[in-house]
Amino acid sequence: MRADAGLTVRTSSSSRQYPGGAARGRVLLAVGAAVAAAAAIAYLTAIATHPMATMLKGFDLRVYLGAAHQALSQPGRLYAWTYDGHPGIQFTYPPFAALLFAAGRALPFTALMGLVTGISVLALGVTVAIAFRELGWRGAPRLGATLLVAGLALWTEPAQRALFLGQVEIPLMALVTWDLCQPDGRRVKGAATGLAAGVKLVPLLFIAYLLLTRRFRQGAVAAAAFAVTVVAGFAAFPSASVTWWLGGDFVAAGRTGFVGGQQNQSLRGALTRLAGSVDGAQPAWLIVAVAFALAGLAAAVLLHRRGLVFAGLMTCALTALLISPISWDHHWVWLAPGLALLIDAGRRAGRAWYALAAATWAVFAAWPDFWSAKAGLLQGGLTGYAPATAWAYGDNPAYAEYHWHGLQLLAGNLELLAGLALLAVALAAAFRGSRATAVFARPVSARALHGSGCPVSGRRAEGGTRQSSD
DSSP states (O other): OOTTOSSOOOOOTGGGOOTTHHHHHHHHHHHHHHHHHHHHHHHHHHHHHSOHHHHOOOHHHHHHHHHHHHHHHOGGGTTTOBOTTOTTOBOOSOHHHHHHHGGGGGSOHHHHHHHHHHHHHHHHHHHHHHHHHHTTOOHHHHHHHHHHHHHHHHTBHHHHHHHHHTOSHHHHHHHHHHHHTSOTTOTTTTHHHHHHHHHSSTTHHHHHHHHHTTOHHHHHHHHHHHHHHHHHHHHHOHHHHIIIIISSGGGOGGGGSOTTOTTBOSHHHHHHHHHTOHHHHHHHHHHHHHHHHHHHHHHHHHHHHTTOHHHHHHHHHHHHHHHSSOOBGGGGGGHHHHHHHHHHHHHHHOHHHHHHHHHHHHHHBOOOOTTSTTOOSSSOOGGGGSOOOTTOOSOOTTOGGGGOOTHHHHHHTHHHHHHHHHHHHHHHHHHTTHHHHHHHTSOOOTTTSTTOOSOOSSEEETTTEEEOOO
């Protein structure tokens, strides 16, 4: 029995036999398959008809490989190293990550880029499938909804940017989601989350979430796994580990470039742009980040305690994106399972939730760069309506982001503003008690989920029902 099942609702076999239920499931499956096929064909067509550098440039993947080479050849200078020709591009992950990326040097770059892209696309679909499973969907409706949302998510700006850059965000998201959606009885639950935090530090917030929801064993397993990555880093690259962990490089957000850059859709990024100075925004950001961390985690914990475990998980992920000093656009791939949650709420509580899901997708969609003189099929997002400084690092009052006005302020912070709006929805759901339960855990009628055979609280319960957490 899943520990996240707080409000398990059993449905008799007769209650799942409403006329038209199976037909609706088949319609959803057909629509989902059509959307997924269209998204895949369009993506493959774009790859085939565009230069490699406009589709799968793999810039970040090249940085990973370059850092791995530096770690193997001159480990003591790993965190002084800069990527060729780009003084603002440095290695920003723990030494353990450099150890993992070293394995990628065994393949030619083109083959590695293809492998990373394939794994990422598969991981996107897997994450969405887990989301709908945890929300209680079964059979044809689950498959149809998974194909629909995965197809739409593929054509969001965060997903396209992650694929274009050769980023590891999508596989890490899938790893954490899979791990935290295991039954609480699994002894290794939490280990994969700890390993993910050893590659990028942001998943550490999930460990706090596990502890706050009284899943102490899982939190301890995650913390132990993270500690193993630290020890492995010290064993492989001791001097680099001293620099990273003891020299304080792990809190130097500026290593990733200009903190106020347009693509940094975090609270710190927005505050920096408004303040007109990286250092000037620091005190305000620390206060705001702590406040949002407390509010977001409180909402996630309340949702979890009411049995709305997947909603709690998504709230924790959203909180991490908001309070992280750097949340590049490709970090927002957590949109994919978030859309699944909103669509499930629409099935349970009405069309307004479908409208919210559609609006959220529109904000994050990979719109073509119609406004650019070098209009391309991909990489465009609505935030592109605000000017951005290319290859910015450090701080400079002349940076374009400091001079936004009017609609540029809205467009340039749009993904962050959407995240804040979604957090407001989560806070309202968490603190409105029974109304939240009606939205996120009320039984779905058999007409909606015919053939799923599940109580739809979102967890696994006795008798084969399921829900989980991330």
